[in-house]
Amino acid sequence: MNTARVDLKLEALTIPVSDVDKSKRFYQDLGWRLDADFGTDDGSFRIVQFTPPGSPASIQFGTKVNSQTPGTAEGIYLVVSDVEAAHDALVALGAEVSDVFHPGAPGAQFGYVGAEGQLAGPADARASYGSFATFRDPDGNRYLLQEVTSRFAGRVEETATEYVSVTDLTGALVRASLAHGEHEARNGGQYDEKWPEWYARYMVAEAHGEQLPE
Numbered sequence: 063m064n065t066a067r068v069d070l071k072l073e074a075l076t077i078p079v080s081d082v083d084k085s086k087r088f089y090q091d092l093g094w095r096l097d098a099d100f101g102t103d104d105g106s107f108r109i110v111q112f113t114p115p116g117s118p119a120s121i122q123f124g125t126k127v128n129s130q131t132p133g134t135a136e137g138i139y140l141v142v143s144d145v146e147a148a149h150d151a152l153v154a155l156g157a158e159v160s161d162v163f164h165p166g167a168p169g170a171q172f173g174y175v176g177a178e179g180q181l182a183g184p185a186d187a188r189a190s191y192g193s194f195a196t197f198r199d200p201d202g203n204r205y206l207l208q209e210v211t212s213r214f215a216g217r218v219e220e221t222a223t224e225y226v227s228v229t230d231l232t233g234a235l236v237r238a239s240l241a242h243g244e245h246e247a248r249n250g251g252q253y254d255e256k257w258p259e260w261y262a263r264y265m266v267a268e269a270h271g272e273q274l275p276e
Contacts, residue, residue: 133202
């Protein structure tokens with residue numbers, strides 16, 4: 063038996079909507095990339111695909127795409143490097159976004175623990191994976207913004223370190239810069255001529271969930 067691993071890449075998920083054109087306008091206004099919009103001449107079938115900025119995965123909706131009730135998709139994660147900046151950008155584009163919060167109880171980000179489970183503001187020390195905000199599309203399909211700045215070990219391919227957008231790369235460079243400033247301070251405030259190498263080691267370690275250089 064051939065037991066070689068077969069890659070299974072999640073590239074698209076379908077969401078249920080009631081008005082395809084209204085949903086298309088909503089996602090266009092958010093600046094998501096329109097990948098496809100095609101169907102039959104008689105209108106009996108239609109599929110529309112959008113990809114969020116910087117995302118390797120897409121959403122699809124249309125006519126005869128799924129049998130779910132419009133608005134019932136929820137818990138769709140959109141990972142961001144700065145949840146407050148993402149909140150402000152989406153609001154500026156017309157989305158109704160919740161205030162930034164962090165869970166006060168396990169699973170509170172999904173909204174079923176009770177109002178007391180979601181605490182105002184980002185997580186303490188802006189802990190990676192700990193800060194959230196939510197918004198919905200016109201039907202009520204619910205998206206969950208999650209701030210991730212460093213990955214758990216095993217969540218990134220061992221041989222690759224990738225940044226999917228200018229924003230993600232900028233955020234990584236800013237965090238490396240701040241950490242390097244502390245590194246120089248611990249070493250008597252002397253200029254570190256090998257700072258590019260230190261940045262690179264820091265950014266790779268952060269992306270892979272490994273021990274950060276000091």
